Amino acid sequence: MKQFRTGLGVLALATLAGCGEKASDPVVENEAAAVVEVTAEAPVEVKVVVVTMFEIGEDMGDTAGEFQLWKERAGLNTHYDFPQSFHDLYINSETGVLGMVTGMGTAKSTAAIMALGLDPRFDLSNAYWLVAGIAGFDPADGSIGSAAWAEYLVDGDFGHEIDAREMPEDWETGFIPLFTKEPYQKPNPMNQGEMFHINGDLAQWAFDLTKDLPLPDDDKIAEMRSEYSAFPNAQKPPFVMLGDNLAGMTFWHGELMNDWANKWVDYWSEGEGEFVSSGMEDTGTAQALFYLDRAGFADYDRLMVLRTASNFTMPVEEGQTAAESLTGEGEDYAGLGLALEVAYQVGSTVVEEITSNWDTYKTAIPSTEGSSDE
Template sequence: MRATSAFLFAAGWFLQSACAALIPATVEERSLECVVKPKIFIISMLKSEASNKPNRLLTIVLWQFDPEATVWWGIDEFDILAMNITVPGFSPLFPEAHCTADGEICQIVIGESEINAATSIMALAYSSRFDLTSTYFLVAGIAGVNPEVATICSVTFARYAVQVALQYEFSQLEIPSNFSTGYVPLGATTPDEYPENIYGTEVFEVNQNLQKIAAGFARKATLNDSDDAILYRANYAANEAYAAGAAPSGPSVVECDTATSDVYFSGTQLSEAFSNYTTLMTNGTGNYCTTAQEDNATLEAFMRAAVNKLVDFSRIIIMRTASDFDRPYPGEAATTNLFWAEQGAFEPAIQNIYLAGIKVVEGILDNWNSTFAGGVNASNYIGKSPY
């Protein structure tokens, strides 16, 4: 009896220390000595639907909030919850990284806002549980959308992320008559001047060749729409400048850029001001399209990790789906657009994270040996923008 017990103990210890992949990680985490090397990491955020509706690591998917995260759970293609790894420094609300049993695909939920994003990504990048040196990161969340560029329910892929609110701010009631906005670049004295003071997080540029490849994969998807979204976007046809927002053909995949702001802004004046700032900070090459709260913070954390050779900055993809318009249609109040309008885009935008994102994940995995293992060479500058 004692020999049998000793044998079982020894066998159990051996299997645990060897980090055997067949041990169900949903019941017990793999041993702390096991290093997971994903090919893809999905980054997710967290947001409640109420805020948007009226009354190998081979790939890591980065999530900001819960619906954005759970859309990947229980799918046919893979089980992202097969292995769950508690990581010190993650959000106390989302303390675990989720991975497939083979460790090729993982997910982190970083929470909302710049602070949550930066701290969670830093904890991930410096965790001893992961080898992220060859991992692709898919930032996958929803966003507001500029009707001059795209429509609700669309899927966007960014080259630039611009921290639009990192400026001086004056109340609109107190600005001079020759100011178009209360936002003034740091160190400047008028809204259209380039900033004299640079903090270093204002603009990030990711691999444009990878951006285009990812968008190409996503275009294979059939995107979700809704009857309410079809009716709502039609209102934007009243302004010719909003032809892309009115889009009778419905949602599409668009290559355009994203704005980061902790302030959840809405309305024509602020959106135009931040569009102009995006143009200014990218020397006319950026195209302001989506609004989010995390991306520059996520990218700064990755940049610091890349300097220490923990991640490859050229392997980052920024995908945002359009859950609402960033401004009202002609004749609608800005508060109505944000608080009360039935835009009908939240649920399709959430579903389109998965519908488009799964094509990106599968495209990377299916072409790993031929294209992605060695990396996709960037033909553009990547990192902190030189502009």
């Protein structure tokens, strides 16, 4: 879906310039801090954008959120003010890897990706976009710490809804597709953003590259998962898989909601997708990139979505209710640290492969059959 840049870049430059000089001055964070002016004639070439969704506290040196390991380990030391979005930007000027934090939810992710895509300080025309975040996983598919590369991103908010207590007796859910009269009505209505199909060949390539990685584990989590006898995949040590994402602003939980998620993803992917991970941002990210691609600022076919399991989408302990499972996690998740570590290790493997072979991947998107020209 590659196009050339349009005159929108000039408009974006004029808009950003009006925000003041500070917004266009990157600051290098090292012992000899320097300020480098980037002009409109020399935008910074970005090779990979690492898209994270939240951070906890500071960007370095405390409890890590999704961004911190990338900031500390990937050398993201050059700082760019980014007042038009949730969090400032950081880039490794040598590798061309840029890290961002969109904020939680599809509204913020859409706005953040669009703001970056229209920022004239950066050339994103050949950039790969790696979403690297945690998620709730279906325990039928994976274990805490496991990682899933997605091909289908399905929106869990876009539809009609009536309270389940008022729905017809023959309905299994009160949430139905827009412009339909019953759950899962066939034929499917027109897709208006309920589902985004991203580059499956690229997802398969990323999976093949990372599927045999020796992933870290956690003794406490290993002891916990031995009790999940009803879910064989949830008992496994962390592993890498292919699996699709349901995104929505509502943090849902429970066996019945999990059943709905599986059917909703199956419905909108017309049987091709498999619900594995539940997040809050990825359809927003995809929507923004789709529009940026159409305007010539980014390449939608270079989007990758990696989610790692910090928790489950339903109870896994025998006799536990959905409410007990949801509230029992406290302020964070037992698998948060492990999921963040796996997201970095799996994601950075793909990032390093791309940046180390940029002469090839700049013009040819990798696939399972080798690199193919755009």
